[in-house]
Amino acid sequence: MRKKIKAVIFDLDGVITDTSEYHYQAWKRLADEEGIPFSRDDNEKLRGVSRSECLKILLNGKQVSAEQFQEMVDRKNEYYVELLRRMTSKNILSGAKELVLDVKKRGIKIAIASVSKNTRTVLRGTGIEDLFDVIADGYSVKNTKPSPDIFLFAAKELGVKPEDCAVVEDAEAGIEAALAGNMLSIGIGPEERVGKARFRFKKIGDITLTKLLEIINF
């Protein structure tokens, strides 16, 4: 039988906040300017993937110079940061804050592990920066998801062994990272995206403390 889980590591974008829509709008603005076709469906491939990996996917083989590549990555981030300025607690996905607070009250450690370099801005803008015991972001590790490094970093900072951690993720790359890190994976979203997860919920609001405690054997 699986050991008791001692910590829950939450992804940010698409799990705690609805910022994936802002990522989409920022990439779409760039894609339109560059005359590159880009749909909401295409945006699904960018979940949990680092900024430069996202641009590679968006370019879809189109050749650009290193300078142009960097300029595009920076331009997308400017558009994204512009959108983040409007952020309030309303950008927290329904039920996410309640779940985090319930888990914390129960004495289970909690962390954020997001590959976004804007993690702090998002947490501050939505007013939840102080809730977490540990915040791991795009500056914490070199290799991004599907490498397990960001989750392993968070576990180490929490002082909990990887196998005693559960990960809540909305991206295929994030679930792969959790599996590679030997952590209990909980997917948020459709089967085609997070079907490899050990457990799956359609949306974060569907996970109650009771359901989570059953899963993590607490």
Ligand code: B16
């Ligand atoms: P930034 P997560 C990820 O956040 C997003 O899902 C992904 O679409 C984005 O490209 C990545 O952060 C990098 O974000 O450009 O702000 O550094 O899902 O790991 O919380």
Ligand code: MG
């Ligand atoms: Mg995510």
